[in-house]
Every structure is written in structure tokens, then in C-alpha cells.
Amino acid sequence: MKVHFIAIGGSAMHNLALALQHKGYEITGSDDIIYEPSKSRLADKGLLPQEFGWFPDKITANLDAVILGMHAKPDNPELLRAQELGLKIYSYPEFLYEQSKEKTRVVIGGSHGKTTITSMILHVLDYHGIAVDYMVGAQLEGFDRMVHLTKENDFIVLEGDEYLSSPIDRRPKFHLYRPNIALLSGIAWDHINVFPTYEGYVEQFKIFVDSIVEGGSIAYNEEDEEVKKVVEASENSIRKLPYGTPDYFVDGGTTYLETPEGPLPIAVFGAHNLNNLAGAKWICQNMGVDEADFYEAIASFKGASKRLEKIAESDYAVVFKDFAHSPSKVAATTRAVKEQYPDRKLVACLELHTYSSLNAEFLKEYRGALDTADYAVVYYSPEAVEIKGLEQVTEQQISDAFQRKDLQVFTDAGSFREWLFSQAKEPANFLLMSSGNYGGLDFGQVKSVMV
Template identity: 55%
Template sequence: MRIHFIAIGGSAMHNLAIALHKKGYVVSGSDDVVFEPSSSRLARFGLLPETMGWKEENITPDLDAVILGMHAFVDNPELLKAKKLGLKIYSYPEYIYEQTKDKLRVVIGGSHGKTTITSMILHVLNFYHRDFDYLVGAQLEGFDTMVKVTDEAPLIIIEGDEYLASPIDRRPKFHLYKANIAVMSGIAWDHINVFPTFENYIQQFDVFINTIQPDGKLIYCETDPVLVEVVSKSDTEINKIPYAIPAHKIKEGVTYLLPEEIQLNIFGHHNLMNLAAAKLVCLELGITAADFNVAISTFKGAAKRLELLLSEKSTNVYKDFAHSPSKLKATIEAVKSQFVGRKLIACIELHTFSSLNKDFLLQYEHTMDMADEAIIYINEKTFQQKKISAFSELEVQTAFKNAKLQFFNDALHFEKYLLSLSFNNTNLLLMSSGNFGGLDLVKLAQELNK
């Protein structure tokens, strides 16, 4: 099989390219720019394009398929050539389904927790040396790539997000996988640039339920009222299995599952909810409850999800991917509840299109109230790049309904302010889907300790 990737440098795209290369396919690709770690990983397998840019000559009649990434535009010359030649053009979720349509497909959907739930399932299956394929949105410890597709594995675990499949396929990705077992973690409005109203966003999850295969299973969070309403209204012939926060206790900053008192490396109600979903999936896959508990006790968390950068006697510094209102609120509550005797300084970088929309910004109301000190950082260049009018400090404080909130739009000033604070008996939480203006967060954590 000869496969060409248009926009091969994307996170999922380059991992799928590597997976197909390992499967024995002849893989080629193009992009106008490829960043790290994609470039090094593609180079390691001989898949990094020799030159950057789009070239019509890359598209030849002998290609079996062209896979189109979201980074490409609809007038991409390679895409136009592929259409002219009548080649089969896939989005990467379409091609994942094409590769796995004869397997048992487990799809993890929802506005939050997808990566963590998927990571937990992968960790448990890997712990017991089960054979499985996967697609996950983060690099996980013990896994060489974020995508694995083989002929032999009987099942695949897929993190299925609701963003669009490709520039020419405007369907959400998770509509294309046709799950046999599905998870829905919750519904909280996101991707305002694609789904301009909450009603339109909710509709995508209703469609997702209808894509679950006959006699399939839907595992869903019963504490989310919006999700419960969507599930209850569906008359699809599937088995609906609810979950909630499992019994647990917190002792000296450590969380234990009850009644067995299984010690965990993770914490927070949102992570315990994720664990409950992962456990139900694993039960469906033949892992016993006792075996799940043994395996999950060794799970350290997904990358950039409450990732511990520094731990001293009275100070922990965490990095987290949280950026949407629901994720921000849940992450702050998790750290504050886990260390009830410590102050919490919580910082978030507003970076996504949704979070920088003045109307959507109102969704952040009271999300940082549990923090002892709340800090917002926005890189001034982000407004310019996204062609959005900049926010004032007052606009941000008003939206968050938090008059004490600190606001920074310069990374060096933000760093200098943090270094001026005392972190005695205080935790620091740094949340962003960006990089805080290029700050070295590990180095910053070490400097704070000094």
C-alpha cells in the first residue's frame, strides 16, 4: 500500500504515518512546516519531507490513498491534484476506521477527561500484556507512539474528540469511528469557532450516540445533567451504563480507593470520575475489578495532566493542560481539596480561539474562586496571530467575576511576579494548552524553590 499524508507534521498525522510505516506500508508526506517533536520522530523513521512546501508531483496515480490533515487548506495544490486524479482521500479518523472496521472499537468521547480515560485503559491493558491498537492524544509512558494500527490486534482504544475531521470533511472526528463501546465523560461548550451555540455543540453528542453500533454499550457520567438529558432522550438500541465518583478517602495528601484502600498516584474528583469510566471499559474487555485496581495503582497520569514539576516539604508545582472553563474549575478544585492546609496560586494562559472570544470568556465566571490567588496570562502575540482584539485587565476580571485576579500579557513580567512570591506552605498550578510565552516551566519551578 502506498499512502501520502498532506500535512504530515500534525500530532495525530505523524503518529499515524509512523504506525503505517511500521505496518509495512510505503508512506510519504508533505507539509509547509514541521515542529518538534514531530520532525525528529518522522526523521527517525525516514518520513520527514526533504523540503518543506506543497508539490503537485508528490501526488501520483499509483497512490492507494491520500490522508488529509486539518493544517492544509481546501485549495492545497496536492489536494486539488488528488481530486483531479480521482484518488481516495481520507481524513485521519476516516482512515483509522478503515483500518479497524473488523476490530472491536472502544471510543472515548466527551468535553473533558478523554486523554486521561484513554490513558488509563491503555495502561491497564498494557499492564496485563493484552494485544490492542490505539489512538491517544498524548505521549504516554511505556508507549513509543500515540497511534498503533496492526492487522493482529483484536481491538482498538480511540480517543475521539469532537473537532472537525479535515478541511473538506466538516464532521466531528468521533462521529466517524462507529464505536462498539463508547464513553461520554461530560458536555461543556467548547470549540466556539466551529459550534457557535451550545445547542449546536450538544447536538454533536446526540449524533455520536447514534453512531454506536447496534447492541453496543454507552458508558456515561451520571453526575452531568446536560449529558444525562442527552442520553435519556436517545432511543438508540444500546446498553447505557452510568458511572460516578467512586468511594475514596484522602489521607496526608494521598488518595485511596475504598473499600480496599488502593493507593493512587492521581487525585481530584475529575480524575476519580475518569478512573470509574476506565474501570467500566476494562470490565467490558475482560479485566476483573481486582486486577484493574492493581494496575491502576501504578498509573502516574497522562502527560501535562496534573504533571508534578516540583515537590518539596510544603510546596508542589503542577503543570496541567486545562484551558476550558470546566477543566479549569475541576483542576483547581482537585489541587485545593487534596492539600487543604496549603495556599494555592493558580495560573492559566488563555490561548485557544474559544477562550479569547469575548462572548465565550463569560463562561469562565467564578471558575477560579477556590484559588487563594488567581493569575491570568495572555501572550500579546496570540491576539495578533488569531486576529482578535486584545482584552483589558478589567474585561478579564469582570468575566471571571474576580476583582482580585492578577493579569499579565508579558511573559517576563509574569515570571518576575511569581519569583517575588513566597511559596512556603503553598502550591503552584500552571495551566495552559500553550507554553506561557516560551517559559521553561521546569526551570521556573526550581527557581521558585530557591
């Protein structure tokens, strides 16, 4: 099968390209720019385009499929050529469904926790030698790719993102998978550039629950009121399996999970991660892993990349990096680190980087998000606000939004870096939360300087 990728360099797209090549497909692709690590990974497999740009002559009638990435525009020259030739054009999730429609599809949805829960499930299955297909939004230790597709595996585990499918398909990705087994972890308003109202955002999760195949099941976080309301109101003929945060305690900087066999030390921490673990357990049990085997495997799970990732540690300090950027994630992550190290000062640093977080109206959603930190710092780039075409926000607006009089706000990347490094050797934990990189912060340098 011959497949061409328009915008092959994206994180998800290049992983799908690698997976299909591994499956034996003939792959070509284009992009106008490709960053690391996608660039090196594609080059290693001979899939890196010889030159960057869009080349309609790459689109020929003998292609079996064209896969369109979100990075492309609706007027992309290669897309227009594919439409002119009447080729089959798939979005990323559409193609994944085509690859898995004869399998049992397990889809993990929610505003937060998706990647961690999916990663936990895959870790447990891999630990016990259970082979499945999968798509997950982070690189996992011991896994070659973020996407794996075969002909023979019975199950596929999919992280169900609610963001749009492609430039010409405005449906959320998780609407297209039609799960047999599903999970819904939480609902907290996000992607306001696509879903400008809270009600419109919640509606996407209602559609997701109703898309579960008849006779299927959904595990849902009953501690999230919106999730509970959405799932329990659905008239879809499915099994509804509630879960909540299990009992646990923290002792000496280690979290212990209460199990029928006694306390179990685990590597992840924070109430939100224990809640994620409970959801992962439900799904694994639905896939044939019994409770005791789940606990045995989960004890060695160290977390997904960029999710409370420990990047430096000494006797007096730990530096964590986390992908948290939405208000609910920021609050949960900050609370988790403080709970794990209650006697140590916590310095929480947040970069406002996404469209939502830089929106003056949406900023109000961050109220209290950094309250559990001893010191709270926010960095944002006025240039990023301008590039996104948003109305400029002021330092005062940010301070007012977080409702912390002692909040420090930085707008210059160099000044933030100097301040951060000036805190080196202080007995404190540092939490760096962002979906960006603080204007070019070198995390390798952070590791060498901070501890």
C-alpha cells in the same frame, strides 16, 4: 500500500504515519513547518520531508491513499493534485475507521477527560498484557507512539475528539468511528469557532450516541446533567451503563480509593480524575478485565502527559503543569489540587490561549473557575488575540468575567515570568494551566528556579 500525508507534522498525523510505517506501509509526507518533537521522531524513522513546503509532483497515480491533516488548507496544491487524479483522500478519523472496521471499536468521547480515561484503559490493558490497537491524544509512559495499528488485534481503543475531521470534511472526528463500546464523560461548551451555539455543540454528542452500532453499549457519567439527558433520550438500541464518582478520601497528601478489598492508594487525584477512573473501569470490564484486576493495575497509573503533571517538588512546594483551558477543566483541576493539599496555599495561573477563551462573549463562562485557588493569575497575549482575528479583550473584562477582585492579569510574557520566579521558595503549590506555553516560558527553568 503507499500512503502520502499532507501536513505530516501534526501531533496526531505524525503518530499515524509512524504507526503505518511500523505496520509495513510505504509512507511519504509534506508540511510547511514541523515542530519538535514531531520533527525528531519523523527524522529518526526516515520520514521527515527533505524540504518544507507543498509539492504537487509528490502526488502520483500509484498512491493508494492520501491522508489530509487539519493544518492544510482547502486549496493546498497537493490536495488539488490528488483531487485531479481522483485518488482516495481520507481524513485522519476516516482512515482510522478503515483500519479498524473489522475490529471491536472502543471510543471515549466527552468535552473533558477523554485523554485521561483512554490512558487509564491502555495502562490497565498493558499491565495485564492485553494487546490492543489504539489512538490516544497524549504520549504515555511505556508506549512508543500515540497510535498503534495491527492486523491481528481484536480491539481498538480510540480517543473520540469532537473537533473537525479535515479542511474538506467538517464532521466531528468522533462521528466517523461507529463504536461498539462507547463512553461519554461530560459535555461543556467548547470550540465556539466551529460550534457558535451551545445547542449546536450538544447536538454533536447526540449524533455520537446515535452512531453506536446496534447492540453496542455506552458508559456515561450520570453526574453530568447534559450527558445524562443526551444518553437517556437516545432511541438507539444500545445498553446504557451509568457511572459516578466512587468513594475516596485524602490523607497526608495521598488519595485513597475505597474498594471491596479496602482503601487503595492511587497516584492520580481530584474528584474529576476519580470520576474518570470509574468510567475507565466500566470500559475495561466490558473488555474482559475483572474489577480486582482493574484495581491492581490502576494503582500504578501516574497520569497522562500534561494532565496534572508534577514538574517540580520540594518539602514546601509542588509545581503542576496541566493542559486545562476550558472553564470546566480549569475549575475541576484547581479544585483537585486544593483538595489534595488543603493546608497549603495554592497559586493558580491560567493562560487564555484558545479561540474560545479569548472571545469576549465566551469569557463569561469562566465565572468562578478559579475560586478555589488562594491566589489567581491570568496571562494572555494581545498579539494572540490579534492573530486570531478576534476583538481585543481588556484586563477589566477578564477580571469581571472571573468575578475575582484580587485577580492578577498579565499581558506581557516577560513580566509574568519575572513575577512567577519572584514567588520561588515560597511555601505554596503552583498550578500552571494552559494549552500554550505562556509566551515562551521555559518549563525546565521553572523546575530549577521554583523549588
